[in-house]
Amino acid sequence: MNRFQVRLFGAFRDFSNESTLALELPEGATVAHARVALSEIFGQSPSGLHFKALLNDSVLADERTTLLESDPISAGAELAILPPVCGG
Amino acid sequence: MATPDFPRIEVRVSHESIDVPDVLKKATDRGWGAEILFLGHVRDINHGKTVVGVSYDAFVPHAEKTLREICVEAAEKFGESLGYELGMIVHHRLGRLAVGEASVAITVGSRHRETAYEASRYIIEELKERAAIWKKEHYSDGDSEWLKGHALCSHTRHRHSRGSEAQGPAV
Numbered sequence: 350m351n352r353f354q355v356r357l358f359g360a361f362r363d364f365s366n367e368s369t370l371a372l373e374l375p376e377g378a379t380v381a382h383a384r385v386a387l388s389e390i391f392g393q394s395p396s397g398l399h400f401k402a403l404l405n406d407s408v409l410a411d412e413r414t415t416l417l418e419s420d421p422i423s424a425g426a427e428l429a430i431l432p433p434v435c436g437g
Numbered sequence: 438m439a440t441p442d443f444p445r446i447e448v449r450v451s452h453e454s455i456d457v458p459d460v461l462k463k464a465t466d467r468g469w470g471a472e473i474l475f476l477g478h479v480r481d482i483n484h485g486k487t488v489v490g491v492s493y494d495a496f497v498p499h500a501e502k503t504l505r506e507i508c509v510e511a512a513e514k515f516g517e518s519l520g521y522e523l524g525m526i527v528h529h530r531l532g533r534l535a536v537g538e539a540s541v542a543i544t545v546g547s548r549h550r551e552t553a554y555e556a557s558r559y560i561i562e563e564l565k566e567r568a569a570i571w572k573k574e575h576y577s578d579g580d581s582e583w584l585k586g587h588a589l590c591s592h593t594r595h596r597h598s599r600g601s602e603a604q605g606p607a608v
Contacts, residue, residue: 358496359571360583406588410569412498415591429496429569435586436495436529436570437477437541437561 351376351424355387355409359432364391364400374422380409381418387430407432445524445546446512448504450495450570452532455539464524464546471550473557477541479534487577492533493540496569500529507563511545511556521548523556529570540572 355370362368372386384404391400408415410429422428447463457474464472479491508525516523524546534540543560547553564570566587575581 356496358569359494359573362494363583408589408591410496410499410589412496413502414499415589417591429499431496431499431569431589432571432583433586433588434568434570435565435572435584436493436500436568437565 350374351378351422351426353383353422353424353426353428355383356427356429358429359434360403361400361407361430361432364394364396376424378422379418380416380420380422383409383422383428384418403432404430445522446505446508447525448501448508448527450497450500450504450529450531450568452530453528455528455530455542457539457542460526460528460542460544464526464544466524466546468521469524469546469548471548471553472544472546473550473553475541475543475557475561476539477561479536479538479540481536483574486574488536488574489577490533490535490575491540492573492575492581493529493531494571494573495529495531497531500569503568504529504560504564507560507567510563511559514559515552515556516547519548519552521552523547523552525556525560527560527564529564529568533575 350373352373355372357368374382388401388404391397391404394400408431410416410431461474481488504527512523526544528542530540543557545553545557573581573583
C-alpha cells in the first residue's frame with residue numbers, strides 16, 4: 350500500500366480542521382483512484398453531498414501542475430485538491 | 438521571485454502588504470513610455486451583502502508558477518510581436534483583508550501604452566481563471582462564504598472550459 354497526502358484549499362478547508370488528509374491506496378493507484386477515495390471520505394461528512402459536488406468541479410495537483418486522472422501516485426506524494434478558483 | 442529567462446517578471450503570493458511604490462519602481466525603464474498599475478481592492482458590497490473583509494487562500498507554489506506562465510504569455514502575445522520587452526510585476530495578498538485593502542497589484546511597463554493596457558488586462562483576467570487562489574467573504578451579519586469560481590482543468594483538457602460560473606469578483 351502507498352501512503353500519500355492530499356492538501357485542502359478553499360472551500361475544502363471547511364471539511365476538516367486539518368489542512369491535509371492522509372490516504373492509503375494499493376501500489377499502482379492513479380489520480381482517478383484517489384478521487385474515488387476522496388469521494389468516500391467526503392461522503393462520511395454531514396455535508397457530504399456538498400463536498401462530493403465540489404470534488405466533481407475540482408482537480409488534483411502537485412506543486413507544479415494539475416494532474417491527469419491516469420497519472421500514477423507514488424508513495425509519499427504530496428498532492429492538493431483544488432476547487433474552482435477566484436483570485437483577484 | 439524573478440523568472441530567469443524573463444528577468445523583468447516578478448510574481449509574489451504572500452501575506453505581505455502590497456508596497457505600491459516598490460511595485461512601480463520595479464517596472465520602469467528609460468526606454469518605456471508607459472506604465473500601467475492595476476490595483477484590486479476588497480469591495481464593501483457583493484451581491485447585495487455588506488462585506489466587512491475577505492480571507493485569501495492559495496496553493497502558493499502552484500499559483501506563483503501559473504502567474505509566471507501568464508506573464509510570459511503576455512510578453513509573447515503583446516510584446517514580442519512588436520519587437521520589444523515588457524516589465525511585469527504581480528503581487529497577490531493572502532490572509533484576511535479589510536474593505537479597501539489592496540488584494541492584488543499588477544504593474545506593466547512597456548514602450549507604448551496600448552501594449553501595457555492589453556497586457557495588464559490579460560494578466561488580471563487570466564489570474565482570475567487560472568491561479569490557485571480562493572477567497573472567503575465575511576459579512577456584516579457574521580456569516581461568511583467561500584466564493585464560487587472557475588473550475589481548473591487537468592492539462593489534457595481545454596484550458597478555458599469551465600465547470601462552474603464565477604459568482605463575481607470582490608474586486
